[in-house]
Amino acid sequence: MSTTETSTEAAKAPAVPPAPNRVKTIVRQLLGTPRVIIGLALLALLAVFAFTGPLMTGWEVGERDFTALLDEPSPEHWMGTNKTGQDVFTQATAGLQKSLLIGLLVALLSTGIAALVGAFAGYFGSITDRALMWIADLALVLPSFVILAILSKHFGDGGWFVLVILLAAFSWMVTSKMIRGMTISLREREYIHAARFMGVPSHKIILRHILPNMSSLLIADATIAVSTAIIGETSLSYFGFGVQPPDISLGVVIADGSKFANSSWWIFAFPTLLLVILVLAVNMIGDGLRDALDPQSKSRRS
């Protein structure tokens, strides 16, 4: 984000010779990568699908058609119905909506926590570093699966948001360690020293100079975190520990369908296909972004 600001400022300032516009180069590079284009197109399609899909059919989310139990795909039910007569298309698209939201929110939260913890630990060093990294170690060892599974019963209303917070609370550790390592090497750069000697307070140095310098890594990592969160939610929901009814996510729909995977393939296959396309699209964007944003990886494309 902040790199955008700095580069436009540089373009406005008259005294500075026109620097190569970083945003423009990156955008051009991204558009030249087929992976990113395909990924973005798929993601946009899925998002449209998720928000209009439940409205396109005549069926409400959770509504039961008692005349059609376990029906194959038909003009009436585009993806068939499940054992209670719910329309699989409506359920799957409504689930997709929540899965998208969960993925995006968890990625935002966990990358935010990771950036702050990592940068503070790396910048201050000594006791702060030890304490924060010890907390990260502890969070790695805590049985996150047990905690999520046990607490999932108490989610209650708006429970999916609690799930988002818990998922984020257990997925920041690895990134934060990486950011700490990068901060330690950035800390000794001249411009950081200059800022410090000018009397800029430490938290401002971290927010204004250190984190923007890692923005490429952060963005790429956040993208990967989206897919990790979606997969994590699916796995939890398989055992009934994820999103709780009346909320519905793709994981819940897949878990329902898994019991019929052998006999009524459509209940399992369609939602799974949506999930795989979603994660694939996100991963393609993330991978393309990392290649485009990471100056070290330039060598890879030569």
Next chain:
Amino acid sequence: MGKFLVRRLLNYVVLIFLATSFAYLLAATNLYPRGYFEQMQPPPTPEAINTQLDTLNLNDQTPLAQRYVTWLGGVVQGDFGQTIQGREVTPQIWLKAGVTLRLITVATILGSALGIAIGAYAAVRQYRMFDKAATVASFVVLAIPTVVIALSVQVGATAINGVAGFQLFLFSGEYSAGFRGEWWELLLNRVHHAILPTFVLAVALFAAFARYQRNMMLDVLGSDFVRTAMAKGLTRRKALFKHALRTALIPTITYFTFTFGVMVSGATFTEKIYGWHGMGAWLIDAIFQQDVHVVAAASCFMAVTIMVASFLSDILYAWLDPRVRV
């Protein structure tokens, strides 16, 4: 070095202790063992339930602190209490841990070795057919949750068995119940059962490693020291193996520690779906049965495995990277 190791181990013990205690306290406050007895048919009297809960140290009318101290007193002596059915937990831990560890170890070795080999080779052959095929394969696999892989493989195996007309692939249980024979027949039977679950876990791991190793290898391949190695007269093969691969393995080792946690939870799903009675399946059943002591024991096992993996990767790291050893 010795002092460093001791401090490290001490830190690990503290972390494991905290994780296990946390799991116990969370389970003790949120699970409801009384409900397990109340729903029995015929329903026991409240007094009977209370005495039963008291002998198991699960009574929610006893203060939490007192229950915790009693439990901790047992754990310090290596006794993790009793399951909700009244059986000893500790001997079962070894049994279940054995099942899970067999599964994880074989799958980890297979998956990571295959992933590293394919990833490294794909980097050498960048943008050729092999690289493209490997990239597509790992991208697709990475997009599928382990649960879905396990289920799909099961569906596929059922179909193949139907076509073949006999049980070509087995996907329930760790061995055939009541199977008798020579030791090698027993072993064969176990291997036969292990093929599919191991395959599922290894495939998921392979994709992650192949992707990661390819990127690391590409970073190293362009660097000066590989060019120097070849310039001084080393064969391409030797330069790639001794200099490029070895250096590119270092970040992969670190990555291994982090994937191990994911692996343990991935094993949970695989065990549950393929009917293996390992740690993960035990944990899931325990949560449904309100079994506090089993939840704590399984959490302790998971914490220990993660710490062991982290310790192992430290050692591997030191072995591969001479700079760390100083």
